[in-house]
Amino acid sequence: MAITVADLLEMSHLRLRLHSGANGVDCKLTWTHTSDLPEPWQWITGGELLLTNGMSFPADGPGQQELVERLVKAGASALAIGEQMYCPSLTAQFAETSDRLGFSVLLVEYPMPFVSIAKAVAAANLLEQSDQLIKTEKIYRTVHRMVNAQTESSAVTPDLAKILGCTINVCHRESAQPWYPSDPRLETKVAEELSKSNSRSLDVLAGAFAVPLSDGRALRLIDVPTQPSAVLAVEMNQPGVLDAILMQHAVTVIALEMAQSLVRIENERRFGADLLIQLMEGRGDVRSIRRQLMSRGINITRAVVVTITSPDMAKLRDLHITLWRNRIRNLVTLRRGSIYLLCVDDESVQEVVRSSVSNEALVGISATVGSIERVPEALREATWAVKAAAGNDKRTFHYGDRSPLFGIANLEDAKALVTRTLGALITHEQNHESELLQTLEAFFDNQRSWQKTADSLHVHRQTVLYRIRKIEEISGYNLSATRDIAELWLALQARSLIDLTDTVPQPRLGS
DSSP: OOEEHHHHHTOGGGOEEEEEOGGGTTOEEOEEEEOOSSOGGGGOOSSEEEEEOOTTOOSSHHHHHHHHHHHHHHTOOEEEEETTSSOOOOOHHHHHHHHHHTOEEEEEOTTOOHHHHHHHHHHHTHHHHHHHHHHHHHHHHGGGGGTTOOTTSOSSHHHHHHHHTEEEEEEETTTTEESSTTSOOOOHHHHHHHHHOOGGGSEEETTEEEEEOTTSOEEEEEEOTTOTTEEEEEEESSSSOOOHHHHHHHHHHHHHHHHHHHHHHHHHHHHHHHHHHHHHTTOSBHHHHHHHHHHTTOOGGGEEEEEEEOSOGGGGTTHHHHHHHTTOOEEEEEETTEEEEEEEOOHHHHHHHHHHSOTTOEEEEOSOOOSGGGHHHHHHHHHHHHHHGGGSTTSEEEBTBOOTTTOOOSHHHHHHHHHHHHHHHHHHHHHHOOOHHHHHHHHHHTTTOHHHHHHHHTSOHHHHHHHHHHHHHHHOOOTTSHHHHHHHHHHHHHHHHHHHHTTSOOOOOBO
């Protein structure tokens, strides 16, 4: 049984006197905490006797009233103030608030050391500490459940919730939903408040950030060590004090479980990346690959290839984890500065991918793959689409959609445009090793300025003039006519898209 405020007052050798809050003398004291910080309620976990010299106490009545109210809200059991030290005079408003809330305020006779009071409380609570040790041992005993656990749900949180007497959810910080995909979804109101929460705007209670809910309940958010994407959301099932020490033990166990899950997810990603590279390069045994795809839950007849490019590739580092959390079966790899993804296409894929990348990232999605043999072609389509995405407001483009920038929907359209418009120039370059196409691109890039084009190519202005005249002669287009300029520019853009797909190898799959 924990010691109470009344028990402490009866210990005459401690020389304590009750100042106010007589209705709170039956409150249990779990521990003592000494603080002279301006906001002491942020540094208690609940159930403590707060010992202070009053150095940071407000001198006015409203300020002292707020101090008492904040301590009560944080779960403090009582307050003891050292006499003849630094505390300003206690106001009538302070005493009235203490009495109204049943919060006992004690006076410590000078020069009684605070450590004597702390030792008395600790000695009286040995049984309580023993109970805490038993719970701590039970918390770490849950680790054995991780050994053979599946990674799509937390194996330890149900047991931890029973031990601690509270509801525990391991949440993804940004989405405010369970980090493990098979764990129960959060209540709508809880998810909404969690998504709006910001540690800078939250109160610190019991060693955790407090999130008040509209129905009067309160969540406690605890960071998960080594896992910045996750946070532990705790809700008490019954009135009481959240034991911050036990919660830190619990969050340590959860961090261990998450680390183990991430190792398994990473191993799956590596095996999947090897399989995807085989598919992209058109090699391997079709029957073996089909079995591997089926074991991963990927239906190739409904799959698409997705290509992602971004100036912030670091943000894509955990894309495979995001896909796993959203139960999107996938193969993913990084090659030549782009992310390549094979997954079954549905409405959620684009939303999840788009939310995982920066606003500047480009996303290209192929037509439906349909068969294992068509993966290299789908890769070309996705590579085409990611380039076309630059002209799309949403920075995402589906192969087959008409590009608002180029007015062409697929590789066949692009090749036809390039052949019709640039075919003669390409043939001339192949036969004479000239630099006409490079000059034409530079001419457009420099707003058709002769001098700027010459400077960018490091040639004389007259050389540029000669080459442009040669281009007009060979192609039959007039670079003074707006329509001809537009068609040549579109053809150059289409050619650059085709060039991006030329490195994709032809399939060499076995039967």
